[in-house]
Amino acid sequence: MSNATSWDQIDTPAACVDMNVAEANVRAYQAYCNQHGLDLRPHIKTHKLPSLADYQIAQGAVGITCQKISEAEAMLDGMRTKDVDLLITYNILGAAKVARLKALSQRCRLSVVADNATVIAGLAAGFDASAPLDVYVECNTGADRCGVDSAEAALQLADQINAAAGLRFAGLMTYPPAGKIAEVRHWFAEAQAVFAAKSVAIPRITTGGSPDMWQAHEMDLADELRVGTCVYNDRSLVERGTAKWQNCALTVLATVVSVPAENRAVIDAGSKVLTSDQLGLNGHGAVLGRDDIVIDSLSEEHGRLVSDGPIDLQVGDKLRIVPNHVCVVVNMLDELVEIRDGQVIGPLPVAARGQVR
C-alpha cells in the first residue's frame, strides 16, 4: 500500500482520509466559532494526528483537547506548534500518572479536569506554587457519565482547588447531553449565581459535543467548544443532520470477497476496522451509493451485506463505507491512506492510536 498511487492500488480494507474535506471541515467550524465569539479547542481523539492538530491551531483553535496522558504525550511528540495549550478532560488518578502529568506540564500549557476530592488531592500532591496546574471542575449537565451533579458541589471542589498551593481553579467543564442545550444553559446559569454569591470567579466554561455543534452559540454561557468528530464527520452526524455525506472525510474502502447468495455479500472489513459501535443506528456503516444495502453483521474480518432484493455485487467489487462512528475506526488502524485532490498520497500513520493510559 505504501507504493499505491491510485485508488485501484490501495490494498483493502483501508480507511482513506480526504484531507481536502477534513481541512474544509476545520475551516468551516472555525469560521462558525469566530462568528459567534467562541474559542475552539478541538478534541484530537477523532484524528489522532499531530499534523492535523497543527492545522487546527493554525486556523485559529486556541489549543487541543486530549482524553488521556499518553494521548497528549503522543500528540506533543509529533506537533510542530510551540507552547501548545492542552486540556486533558479526564480525572487523572494515581501517583504514577500524576508524575507523568507533571512532566507533561513542562512541555505545554496544561490543564486538566476533576470531579472529586480524591483526584484533586492527588493533583495537589504533585504540583506546587512555582508552576501551578489549571484544574477545571467537571459538571454533569445531563449526560450522566462523570461530573458533579450540582452547582454547590462544583463550588466545593473549586474551593478545594483554590486552597491547594499547586492548583488553580480554571473554570467549569462539561460533556453535554445531545439535544439539551437549554438544560445545559440552565445548569451553568445556576452555577454562575451560586459561585457569584460566594464571590468565586469562574474563569472559563468549556463544553463539547459535535452533535449540537451548529447550535452551540445558543448555549451562550460557554467560552469554549471542544468538538472532535466534526473534523471527519461520520454516519451518526449525517443521520442527525449535523453534516452531509460530502463532508465525511473518512471512508473505509473494502472489497467484496464473497457473494454467497443472491441477496448477501461479504466484504473484507469487519469489526477490526468498522468496530461494533452502532450509536443507535441500524447496521454497521453506510455503503456510499447503495442505500438499499445494510451491513447487518460483523465478525472480526468479515462484514456481511444484505439487501431486500438481488444485491447486484460481484466478487472483487470495491465499496466505500462511511462508518457509524469515525473516532473508533481511526483507533483500529496503525495507518490510514491520505487522499488529496483526488490523488492517493500514501500512508498516514495514526500517531496517537491506542493510547489508553
Added chain:
Amino acid sequence: MSNATSWDQIDTPAACVDMNVAEANVRAYQAYCNQHGLDLRPHIKTHKLPSLADYQIAQGAVGITCQKISEAEAMLDGMRTKDVDLLITYNILGAAKVARLKALSQRCRLSVVADNATVIAGLAAGFDASAPLDVYVECNTGADRCGVDSAEAALQLADQINAAAGLRFAGLMTYPPAGKIAEVRHWFAEAQAVFAAKSVAIPRITTGGSPDMWQAHEMDLADELRVGTCVYNDRSLVERGTAKWQNCALTVLATVVSVPAENRAVIDAGSKVLTSDQLGLNGHGAVLGRDDIVIDSLSEEHGRLVSDGPIDLQVGDKLRIVPNHVCVVVNMLDELVEIRDGQVIGPLPVAARGQVR
C-alpha cells in the same frame, strides 16, 4: 508499566493474561482432541502471540489458523516452530495479495480457502505445479456468512481447484453456526455422498467455533477443529456454559476514576479497551466479584457502572473485568501484561495486533 512488579503497580487500564490459566486451557483442549482422535489447529486471532502458538504446537496442535495474510506474516515472523502448518480461512483476492500469499507459501506449509470461482481463478494464476497450493472449499453450514450453500456447488469448486495445475483440493471447511451440530453433520454427510458419487476424494473436513467445542466429537465427520477463543475464554463462553470464570485467562484491570452518584461509578476502561462487542449479552463485561454491577455504557475512555442499590465503590478502587469477547479486546492494545504464578512478569507485545490485510 514495564517496571511493574506487583498488581498495585500495573498502570490501568490494562489487559492482564494469566499465562498459567491460558496454558492449562491449551492442554485441556488438546487432551479432549487427543481423546477423540481430532486434529487441533487453533485460530490465533484470540491471542495473536507467536510464543503461545509455539506452545500450542508443542502440546500437539497440527498447525495454526489465521484469518488474513498480514496476520500469518506477523505470526511466522515471531514463531520458533519450524515448518509451521498454516491455514488462512479467508478468500484471498487480488494480484497483490496472491503475490504475498506466494511469498508466504515459501515460509510454511500453507493452505487457504475459497468459496467462489473468482477467488480460485486468482489463486490458480499465482501458483504452479512445482509448488501447488492447498485450497479448501468453504461451506455454509448455517452461519450464513461465507461459504457455498450446497454440496453440488462445493463439488463444482473442488473440480475447478483440481483442474488448476497450481492448486490442490484440500477438503471442506466451515465456520459452523453455534448449537447446530446435527445440522452441520448432515451437511457434510450429504457432501460426502455427492462427492463419492463423482469419485472425488475429500481429503479433510475442518470446522471451528469455541461455543460448541466440548461437543465437537458429536459432529463425527470432521477431521480437524479450529477453535480460537478458548485459549483465554471470556464472558460469552462462561454465560454459554463452555468455560468457568476460573478458566478466563484475560481480565481487564481498571481503576474507578469517579463515583458521581450513589448508584453510578466510572472506570478508566472504555470502548478503546473493552470494545462495543456485546455478543447478545447485557452490558459490556463482568466485574469479578460484583454480580450486582452492570457496565451499562461505554464511551471511548469511560466505562459506566451502575447498580440497583448503592454501588459501594471508592475513587481509586481497582476492578477486574472479564470482557464479553476477548479476541477483540486483545486487538485493541499494543501490549498486554503477562502474569505467571500470581506474579506480574511484564509487558507482552501483541505481535499480530491490527493486521487486517
